[in-house]
Amino acid sequence: MRGITKRFGAMTANDHIDFQVEQGEIHCLLGENGAGKSTLMNVLFGLLCPEEGCVEIDGQPISALTPRLAYQLGIGMVHQHFMLVNHLTCLENIILGNEPGKVVIDRKQARARVQALSDQYHFNIDLDAPVSDLSVGMKQRVEILKTLYRGANIIILDEPTAVLTPIEAEQLLSILRDMRTQGKTIIFITHKLKETLDVADRITILRGGKSVALLSAASATPEQLARLMVGHDVVFEIEKPARAQGDVVLRVEDVRLLQNAQSTVSFEVHAGEIFGIAGVEGNGQQQLEEIIMGLTRTKGGRIFYQKTNLLELSLRARRKLRFAYIPSDRLKQALLSHVSLQENFLLGNQYDPQYVRRGLIQKKALRENTLRMMREFDVRAVSAQQSAGSLSGGNQQKFVLAREVSKQPQFVLACQPVRGLDIGAIKYVHNVLIRLRSEGAAILLISAELSDIFQLSDTIGVLYKGELMDVRKAGAFDNESISLLMAGRKEAQADETNR
Amino acid sequence: MKRTAKPQLPALAERLIYSLAAVVLSLLLATIVMLIAGYDPLKAFGAMLNGAFGSANAVANTLSKSIPLMFTGFAFAVASKGGVFNIGGEGQLYLAALASAVTALALDGLPRAVVLTASILAGMAAGGAVGALIGAIKAKLRINEVIVAIMVNYIVSLFASYMVNGPLKAANSMTAQSEAISSTYLFATVIPRSQLTTALYLGIAFAVLIFFLFRSTRLGFNIRAVGENAKAAASAGISIAATTIGVMALSGMLAGLAGVTEVLGKYGRFIDGFSPGFGFTGIAVAVLGSNNPFGILLTSLLFGALEAGSMKMSYVANVSTNMVMVIQGLVILFVATPEIVSQFVRRKGGKRNG
Numbered sequence: 001m002r003g004i005t006k007r008f009g010a011m012t013a014n015d016h017i018d019f020q021v022e023q024g025e026i027h028c029l030l031g032e033n034g035a036g037k038s039t040l041m042n043v044l045f046g047l048l049c050p051e052e053g054c055v056e057i058d059g060q061p062i063s064a065l066t067p068r069l070a071y072q073l074g075i076g077m078v079h080q081h082f083m084l085v086n087h088l089t090c091l092e093n094i095i096l097g098n099e100p101g102k103v104v105i106d107r108k109q110a111r112a113r114v115q116a117l118s119d120q121y122h123f124n125i126d127l128d129a130p131v132s133d134l135s136v137g138m139k140q141r142v143e144i145l146k147t148l149y150r151g152a153n154i155i156i157l158d159e160p161t162a163v164l165t166p167i168e169a170e171q172l173l174s175i176l177r178d179m180r181t182q183g184k185t186i187i188f189i190t191h192k193l194k195e196t197l198d199v200a201d202r203i204t205i206l207r208g209g210k211s212v213a214l215l216s217a218a219s220a221t222p223e224q225l226a227r228l229m230v231g232h233d234v235v236f237e238i239e240k241p242a243r244a245q246g247d248v249v250l251r252v253e254d255v256r257l258l259q260n261a262q263s264t265v266s267f268e269v270h271a272g273e274i275f276g277i278a279g280v281e282g283n284g285q286q287q288l289e290e291i292i293m294g295l296t297r298t299k300g301g302r303i304f305y306q307k308t309n310l311l312e313l314s315l316r317a318r319r320k321l322r323f324a325y326i327p328s329d330r331l332k333q334a335l336l337s338h339v340s341l342q343e344n345f346l347l348g349n350q351y352d353p354q355y356v357r358r359g360l361i362q363k364k365a366l367r368e369n370t371l372r373m374m375r376e377f378d379v380r381a382v383s384a385q386q387s388a389g390s391l392s393g394g395n396q397q398k399f400v401l402a403r404e405v406s407k408q409p410q411f412v413l414a415c416q417p418v419r420g421l422d423i424g425a426i427k428y429v430h431n432v433l434i435r436l437r438s439e440g441a442a443i444l445l446i447s448a449e450l451s452d453i454f455q456l457s458d459t460i461g462v463l464y465k466g467e468l469m470d471v472r473k474a475g476a477f478d479n480e481s482i483s484l485l486m487a488g489r490k491e492a493q494a495d496e497t498n499r
Numbered sequence: 500m501k502r503t504a505k506p507q508l509p510a511l512a513e514r515l516i517y518s519l520a521a522v523v524l525s526l527l528l529a530t531i532v533m534l535i536a537g538y539d540p541l542k543a544f545g546a547m548l549n550g551a552f553g554s555a556n557a558v559a560n561t562l563s564k565s566i567p568l569m570f571t572g573f574a575f576a577v578a579s580k581g582g583v584f585n586i587g588g589e590g591q592l593y594l595a596a597l598a599s600a601v602t603a604l605a606l607d608g609l610p611r612a613v614v615l616t617a618s619i620l621a622g623m624a625a626g627g628a629v630g631a632l633i634g635a636i637k638a639k640l641r642i643n644e645v646i647v648a649i650m651v652n653y654i655v656s657l658f659a660s661y662m663v664n665g666p667l668k669a670a671n672s673m674t675a676q677s678e679a680i681s682s683t684y685l686f687a688t689v690i691p692r693s694q695l696t697t698a699l700y701l702g703i704a705f706a707v708l709i710f711f712l713f714r715s716t717r718l719g720f721n722i723r724a725v726g727e728n729a730k731a732a733a734s735a736g737i738s739i740a741a742t743t744i745g746v747m748a749l750s751g752m753l754a755g756l757a758g759v760t761e762v763l764g765k766y767g768r769f770i771d772g773f774s775p776g777f778g779f780t781g782i783a784v785a786v787l788g789s790n791n792p793f794g795i796l797l798t799s800l801l802f803g804a805l806e807a808g809s810m811k812m813s814y815v816a817n818v819s820t821n822m823v824m825v826i827q828g829l830v831i832l833f834v835a836t837p838e839i840v841s842q843f844v845r846r847k848g849g850k851r852n853g
C-alpha cells in the first residue's frame with residue numbers, strides 16, 4: 001500500500017501511509033486508539049476508498065477495490081466486531097455467500113472442504129453447533145476459517161485478542177503460527193505488546209494517521225514500542241494513595257450467578273474501595289453485571305445499595321440512583337451507533353434536569369457538556385454531531401467512560417473497562433477509577449486482565465464457575481495463587497475469608 | 500466495521516437522491532411496460548400530469564387523495580423509529596373511522612367545535628387503542644407484531660363491517676354504511692366543490708409536531724433509543740415495554756386520523772370498505788420518504804398525484820388505472836432493494852464512492 005490517505009470530513013484518519021507486508025510473515029500493526037489502524041485495513045479490504053494512494057498486490061496495482069474483489073485477490077478480514085449470523089450453524093456461516101453447488105447447496109462437498117481446513121490448522125470446531133452457542137474464542141475461529149474457506153492468503157485480524165481469555169489468546173497465536181508455516185500472510189492488530197513480540201515478524205507503528213516506524217520484532221522492546229506509539233516515554237506504574245474505607249455501599253447477598261453453581265455469592269463494596277472481581281470470562285461475570293444493573297432477573301438473593309434492595313426497583317428507579325455503568329460490551333449495551341455523540345451523551349441522562357426540562361431536550365447544555373467531557377477524557381472525534389459508530393473502538397470506550405463518570409456516581413460498575421484500549425488510555429482509565437475512589441465512590445471492577453485487578457483493587461474476589469472462590473485484601477494474593485484460583489483450584493487455607 | 504456514519508446533511512441528501520432515483524426508475528420501467536403493451540406512454544403520462552395538476556380542481560383532487568396517505572405514512576414512520584413494524588394501519592384507521600362517525604352522530608345537535616373535536620379525539624383514541632393492543636402483545640407476550648397486526652386488521656375491519664351491516668346501518672340504505680353526519684360537523688372545504696378539506700392543515704401540523712417530537716423531546720429520544728438499540732436503552736433506564744406500547748398507541752392514533760379525515764372530510768359517514776388499503780400504501784409512502792415527516796408530505800403528494808391522474812390517464816390514453824398500481828409497486832420494489840437503485844445512482848452520478 002502506497003501513500004494511502006483517507007479523510008473523514010476534516011479528520012485525516014490515514015495520512016500518506018506506506019505499508020508493506022511480505023509473503024508468509026506475521027505483520028503486527030500497532031498504534032494508539034484512533035491512530036487509523038482499522039481504517040487502513042478497511043482500505044486494504046476494499047470497504048473504504050482512499051482519497052489518495054494505491055494498493056498493490058504481488059506488484060500489481062489494484063484499482064477500485066471492493067470486498068468481493070479483495071476476496072478474489074486472496075485477502076480476508078476478521079473485523080473488530082464479529083459479523084456472523086447467530087442462528088445459523090458454523091458450517092452455514094462459513095459457506096454463507098460462497099455456497100458450492102449450482103442451485104441446491106452441495107452440503108457434502110462443503111462439509112468436506114471445511115472439515116479439511118479445520119483439521120489442517122487444528123481449529124477443533126464443531127461444524128453443526130449454532131454460532132450463538134459458541135464462546136467468543138470459537139466465534140473468532142469460525143471467522144478465520146471463513147476467510148480460509150474463501151481462499152484467503154492474506155488474512156487481516158483487527159484486534160482479535162481483545163475479547164479472548166488468556167488461554168484462548170494463546171491458542172489463537174499458535175493457530176496463527178501454524179498458518180504462517182503453511183505460507184499464509186497475516187496482518188495482526190493488537191494493543192498488547194507482549195503478544196506482538198511473541199508472534200510478529202515485523203511491526204508497523206501508526207501514530208496520528210501516519211506511519212512512524214517499521215521494525216523487526218526480534219530487536220524490539222516493549223518500552224521502545226510504547227514510546228513509538230505514544231510519541232513520548234510511557235510510565236507503566238501508577239500511583240494509588242492509601243485510603244480508609246467508608247461505609248458499605250453495595251451489599252450482594254446470596255445471589256446465584258449460574259444455574260449449576262454450587263453456591264451463591266455474597267460480598268460487600270465500601271465507599272472508597274475498589275473491589276476487583278478476577279476470573280476468566282464466562283464464569284458468571286456477565287450475569288453479575290446484568291443482575292446488578294437489573295437487565296436480567298434472578299430468583300432469590302438480595303442486593304442492597306445503601307438501604308434499598310435493588311432487586312425490588314424498576315429500571316428507571318435504579319437509574320435515578322446514578323450508578324456509573326461501563327458495560328463489557330459497549331457497542332451493544334451503551335451506545336446507539338447511528339446516533340450522534342451528543343445524543344449518546346443523553347442516553348442514561350435523560351431524566352437529568354440539566355439536560356431535559358419539561359420533556360424538552362436542552363440542546364445547548366447538552367452539546368457544551370458533551371464537548372467538555374470529550375475534551376477532558378481525550379475522546380478523539382471531529383464533532384459532537386458525529387455518530388458514535390464512526391469513532392474508533394478505543395474512543396467509543398473512552399466516550400462511555402466519560403459519560404458515566406460525569407454523573408458523579410456513588411457507585412461504579414466497571415466491566416472490562418480497558419478492553420481494546422491502548423496503553424496510554426489504559427493508564428488514563430486507571431487514573432480515573434482511582435480518582436473516583438479518592439472521591440469516595442464504591443467501585444466494583446470486573447476484569448479478566450490481572451494487571452487491572454492487581455493495580456487497582458483494594459479487595460479481590462476470584463470468580464470461578466459462578467462461585468466466589470476467595471475474597472481477600474489485595475496484598476494477600478500473588479500472581480500464582482490467583483491463577484490457581486481462577487482455574488478452580490482452592491488451596492487448603494486456614495483463614496477462609498469466603499463469607 | 501460498517502461504512503456508516505457520514506455527516507448528517509449529506510446522508511439526508513443521499514437518501515433524497517435514492518428516493519428520487521427509485522421514482523424515476525419505476526416511471527422508466529412503467530414506460531417500457533406501456534410500450535410493450537402498445538400504449539403511448541407520452542400521451543399517458545401527459546394525461547396523468549394533466550389530471551393531477553392541470554387545473555385548480557385537479558390539484559385539489561391530488562391533495563385530497565394524499566391526505567390519508569400522509570397520516571398512514573406518519574403512522575408507519577413513527578412506529579419504525581421505535582423499532583416496530585406497524586402493518587396494522589388498516590385496522591387502526593377502520594376502527595378510528597367508525598368511532599369518529601359514531602361520536603359525531605351521537606353528539607348531533609351540539610356546537611360544531613365540540614362535535615368536531617370530540618369525534619377527532621374519539622377516532623384517535625380508537626386507533627391508538629388498536630395500536631396499543633398490538634404493542635402490548637408484542638411487548639408482553641413477545642409475539643411478532645407483524646402477525647398480530649395482520650390478524651387484528653381482519654378482526655377490526657370485519658367488526659366495523661358488521662356494525663354498518665347491522666346495528667349501525669343507515670335506514671333505507673342499500674349499501675352498508677352509517678347514517679350521514681350533518682354537514683355542519685364536517686371539515687370545511689378549502690376549494691369549493693372539491694374534496695380538499697382543512698384536514699390538509701391537520702396533516703401539515705402533524706408533520707411539524709412529529710419533527711419536533713424526534714428532534715427536541717425526551718419522549719422522541721427514548722423512542723429512537725429503543726428502536727436503535729433496545730439493550731442499550733434498557734441499560735439507560737428506558738422501559739422497552741412501555742415505549743413499545745406507547746409508540747404503537749401514537750402510531751395507531753396517526754393511522755386513525757387517516758380514517759377520521761376520510762369520514763369527516765370526504766364521505767360524511769362511515770362506508771364499509773372505504774379504504775383501498777391506505778394502511779398498506781402508507782408503508783411505501785413512509786419508506787420512500789425515509790421516515791422523515793416532511794419527506795412523507797412529499798411522497799404522499801406523489802402517490803396522491805398518481806391516484807388523481809390515473810382516471811384521466813385511463814380515459815385519455817386508454818391505459819387502465821391499474822397502471823398506477825404497477826408504478827406504486829415498482830417504487831416499493833426499488834425502495835425495498837436499495838442495491839438496484841445504488842447501482843443506478845452510482846452510474847448516473849459518476850463515481851460517488853469510487
Ligand SMILES: Nc1ncnc2c1ncn2[C@@H]1O[C@H](COP(=O)(O)OP(=O)(O)OP(=O)(O)O)[C@@H](O)[C@H]1O
Nearest residue numbers: 008013033034035036037038039390391392393394
Ligand atoms: N466513518 C467514519 N466517519 C468519521 N470518522 C471516522 C470514521 N471511521 C473512522 N473515523 C475516525 O478515524 C480515526 C481513525 O479510526 P480507526 O478506527 O482507524 O482507529 P484505530 O486505529 O482502529 O483505533 P482503535 O484502536 O481504537 O480501534 C478515528 O479518529 C475515527 O474517529
Ligand SMILES: [Mg+2]
Nearest residue numbers: 038080392393
Ligand atoms: Mg480499530
